[in-house]
Amino acid sequence: MAHATNSARFLDADINLKGLFDIIRPENNLVLADDMMLSDAKGVILWVSETYEKNFGFAHNSIVGKSAFDLEADGTFSPCITAEIIRKKEKITTTQTINRIHKNVMTVGIPLFDDHGELKYAVCFNTVSMEQINSIQRNYRHLQDSLQQYTQEIAELRTRATSTSLVFKSASMQRLWTLMQNTANTKANILITGETGVGKSAVAKAIHAMSDRAAGPFIEVNCAVLHENLIESELFGYEKGAFTGASSSGKIGKIELANQGTLFLDEIGELPLHIQSKLLQLIQEKTIERLSGTKKIELNFRLIVATNRNLEEEVQRGLFRSDLFYRLNVIRIHIPPLRLRKEDIFPLAHQFLARFCGEYGKTLNFSPRFLAFLEQYDWPGNVRQLENLIERIVITVQDPIIDVSALPPEYTGDSVTPAAILAQAGSLSERMDAYEGQIIRESYHRWGTTVAVAKELGISQATAARKVARYVHS
Incomplete structure (x- = not known):
């Protein structure tokens, strides 16, 4: 030395x-x-x-x-x-x-x-x-804090990836996700609101998947598609011989099927007033009676409902019971429309692309121009419209890179106008038929469901389904 x-x-x-x-x-x-x-x-x-x-x-x-x-x-x-x-x-x-x-x-x-x-x-x-x-201790504490944060984020992402299909990046959806986590294991009723196609069903499923009821059933009922004469029997079930055409052995209703799990009533605003009364009684007592039955059946389920209507206005107009509204509106989860959370468009688009490429055996990617279009488009049909567009393009596109040239005419402004349709050659019946087809196609591509088409055009859901099958899927 x-x-x-x-x-x-x-x-x-x-x-x-x-x-x-x-x-x-x-x-x-x-x-x-x-x-x-x-x-x-x-x-x-x-x-x-x-x-x-x-x-x-x-x-x-x-x-x-x-x-x-x-x-x-x-x-x-x-x-x-x-x-x-x-x-x-x-x-x-x-x-x-x-x-x-x-x-x-x-x-x-x-x-x-x-x-x-x-x-x-x-x-x-x-x-x-x-x-x-x-200095080492400060750095260590900083690393510990960072590790804790990353651990929480990884756990959250793992929860999202394994138990839900929700994909988002926006701050508004981050806040919504936190609310979902904080309320998933409570017994409180949840009211999910938002425009058609924003993903109310996906949020309800995510809450169920995060809750301590995840091992139980998740029963989803779209109240808008139930026939008015059959709503009660579908929800509450019936005993044998309850009415003409009833099963000889009776039937368990959707509500009873949700026992020990979650009952999700979508489009709750579509329920007629007499069913609203029975639903209120169910919430208060947690018991039901099947049609023509005399025995009360005790149930244990979590209730989540959703609507694209303004229920406060419906209450003012006398179309929705105020006491039921207040029972349902314990926890309010409002999902913003896609046009107000554009940060979510790219993650959603890539998720849909990966899923549909897997389903249809294709390998595709988005061009920068196509992504720019997705971000600037207004998405009146919200997430459902985006999902339907990506599936349609995956099916029809020939090039490995999806560009704006793959967009359907209604997205590019190249669709035929009503005036142009009526000016075409043909009989009055043929021209009116072409015009009706254009209306049905535009409505369906805007909303993505026959229920929404029926509501927009003021026709029955059955009629909307027939016309969509004729003009869109034929």
Whole structure:
């Protein structure tokens, strides 16, 4: 070592510093030989490295020959690790304060014994300063905080990926997701609101999947498609012989099927008033009676309802019971339309592309121009419209890159106008038929369901289904 020649006159003649370093160095690889102090068994300082003196403000050889106990007594070191080694005769690792420079350092002290087990030397070396330790601790705490945050995010993403099909990036949907997590395991009724196609059913399924009822059934009922004369029997079930055409063995209703799980009533605003009364009684008592039945059946289920209507206005107009509304509106989850959360368009589009490419055995990608179109489009039919568009394009496109040229005419402004249709050659019946077909196609591509088409055009759902089958799917 470079400092072996600088040993003081007090250094015993039989000490080989290089051998001493070799003895000490294996100790946890923490030894910095250039920052060391050596004393004899009585505490007399025999040797101090120049680096030690420089780092801690000692003049060269100024403490060599002094007693470690005196240096402890006068406050040079607090505590003096050399003195501690001599007192305890064991390895010590602790913080030592060099008071002359007001500096705290982590110090390791090692006792060296002779062949008879008698203490012969005490060696001290400093590893890192307290400033370094504090910095390490701050960095460690920062890493712990970051790790906790990343762990929470990973757990959240894993929950989303394994139990739900929800994909989002926008701040509004992040807040909605937090609300869903906080309320998933409560018993409170949930009212989901939002425009047609925003994903109310997907949110309801996600809440069920995150809840402690996830192992139970999830029963979804679209109240808008139930025939008015059959709504009660579909929901509440019936006993045998309840009405003409009824099953001879009776039937369990949708509500009863949801026992120990979740009942999701979509388009709750479509329920007629007399069914609303029965639903209110069900919520209050948690019991039902099947049609023509006399026995009350106790049920345990979570109720989630959804609507694209303004139920407050429906209450004012007398179309929806106020007492039922307040029972349902315990937790309100409003899903913003897609046009107000454009950050979600790209993740959703890529999710749909991956799913439909898998279903139809294709490998496709979006062009930048196509993605730019998706982002600027208004999406009146919301997520459902985006999903239907991606599926349609995956089926029909020929190129591996999906560009704006693959868009249907109604998205590019190239669709035939009503005036142009009526100006075409043909009989009045043929022209009116073409016009009707254009209306049905535009409505269906806008909303994506025959229920929504029926509502928009003021026709029955059955009529809408027939016309969609004729003009869209034929």
